Amino acid sequence: MKIALVGFGKMGHMIKQIALNRGNEVVATIDPIATDADVKAKNASEIAEAVKKSGAEAVIEFTHPSVVLDNIKALISTDIPVIVGTTGWYAHLDEVKNVVKSKNASLFYAANYSIGVNLFYKIVKEAASIISEYDEYDAAVWESHHNQKADSPSGTALDVAKKVMEGMKQKTELVIGNFDGKPKKEQLQVASTRVGSVPGTHTVYFDSVADTIELTHTARSREGFALGAVVAAEFMANGLKSGALKKGETYTMTDLMK
Ligand SMILES: NC(=O)c1ccc[n+]([C@@H]2O[C@H](COP(=O)([O-])OP(=O)(O)OC[C@H]3O[C@@H](n4cnc5c(N)ncnc54)[C@H](O)[C@@H]3O)[C@@H](O)[C@H]2O)c1
Incomplete structure (x- = not known):
């Protein structure tokens, strides 16, 4: 599966490694500061544009609480499933769920992917x-x-x-x-x-x-969070393709856990 990463800090790097180990392709890493990111972008609409251009089948967002809400809103307009790891925006959860529904988008979020x-x-x-x-x-x-x-x-x-x-x-x-x-x-x-x-x-x-x-x-390391985020991306992309999951819905770990 082709994955784009928004935020290429500690989590972004670990997610890339785990995504590759599981046989996925990381088609874009986007970050305003990280020197090894493929795309240097900060503005949410620029980020969404870069994700679209990358051909990703899922995008994983681990950035900063101060930018996550703008990123989510821009990314759910791309018609690509969005997996969000950044926390600190849940006061806006109902608002975001309504936007996901109205745009027929797909979102997965978790405060903890482990x-x-x-x-x-x-x-x-x-x-x-x-x-x-x-x-x-x-x-x-x-x-x-x-x-x-x-x-x-x-x-x-x-x-x-x-x-x-x-x-x-x-x-x-x-x-x-x-x-x-x-x-x-x-x-x-x-x-x-x-x-x-x-x-x-x-x-x-x-x-x-x-x-x-x-x-x-x-938690012994960040690895458990990174693995969970990649598993969630696979769950979303595969589930939407097979029809097991529906567009317009917001999913979380209780949907993924046995
Ligand atoms: N849900 C979970 O399981 C889980 C687990 C670990 C961390 N987190 C959260 O994930 C977030 C990132 O954690 P981290 O340890 O990678 O932090 P980090 O500081 O190492 O990395 C964050 C990266 O985001 C980049 N960034 C900042 N603004 C951006 C923007 N507008 N667009 C794109 N990239 C931007 C920064 O340049 C930085 O490289 C934090 O909010 C953290 O609390 C969640």
């Missing part, structure tokens, strides 16, 4: 619903990432918190960062640390007077 993290979501939800039967347990979410990460908390931490809240009905309010005073019983805190080169660690604490139950997912 298969392990998506298993972790299921485990956390199940654990939270078991523990919610025991009123003495409180819960919290903590995440740590490298000091180059632009958004905070991570999109993954917010998804983990969503899973805790789906399982634990007593947690109804999300608190990002610090509490202003003592926490209320219904509040679920999501705390972040930015340090060094951590590829991504997410922990859920279930805490009682007697003990703590900790569930942690630790």
Whole structure:
């Protein structure tokens, strides 16, 4: 399959390697700064034009939260399935889904492409619903990432918190960062640390007077994210060709996972 990459930074390079290893062709790498990118473009419409010209059958976007929304809007006008890895734009998700529908485009997005993290979501939800039967347990979410990460908390931490809240009905309010005073019983805190080169660690604490139950997912490298993004691109291009997937729809990891 022919793949175009928008954003040729740490993730873009790793995705290229994995795409090639899986027998795909990378027909364009587009980035305003990376010296080894095929096309130097910054403007979203220029980027979309370069993707169209490349003959790509799927385009994978890993850039920066400040540009991702413009890129998505331009790329979904190309009639090529768009796979987005950049986080930090989900407040606009409904708006984007409507544009995808109205343009009969196809979009795949995930705050975390790692298969392990998506298993972790299921485990956390199940654990939270078991523990919610025991009123003495409180819960919290903590995440740590490298000091180059632009958004905070991570999109993954917010998804983990969503899973805790789906399982634990007593947690109804999300608190990002610090509490202003003592926490209320219904509040679920999501705390972040930015340090060094951590590829991504997410922990859920279930805490009682007697003990703590900790569930942690630790990413060992970025490879798991890159592999997931390439698998998603294959899933979209093949699924649209075979008719298993429909245009006008927005897909995510729950559609891809067993
Ligand atoms: N969803 C996931 O599983 C997942 C996993 C890892 C990283 N991410 C996210 O992916 C994004 C990229 O991560 P990274 O580690 O590769 O960052 P990076 O800083 O190494 O690379 C980003 C690249 O995007 C380029 N860029 C900036 N503006 C651009 C534009 N308008 N058009 C094209 N390229 C542009 C930069 O020049 C840079 O080379 C971040 O938002 C990160 O949080 C998501």
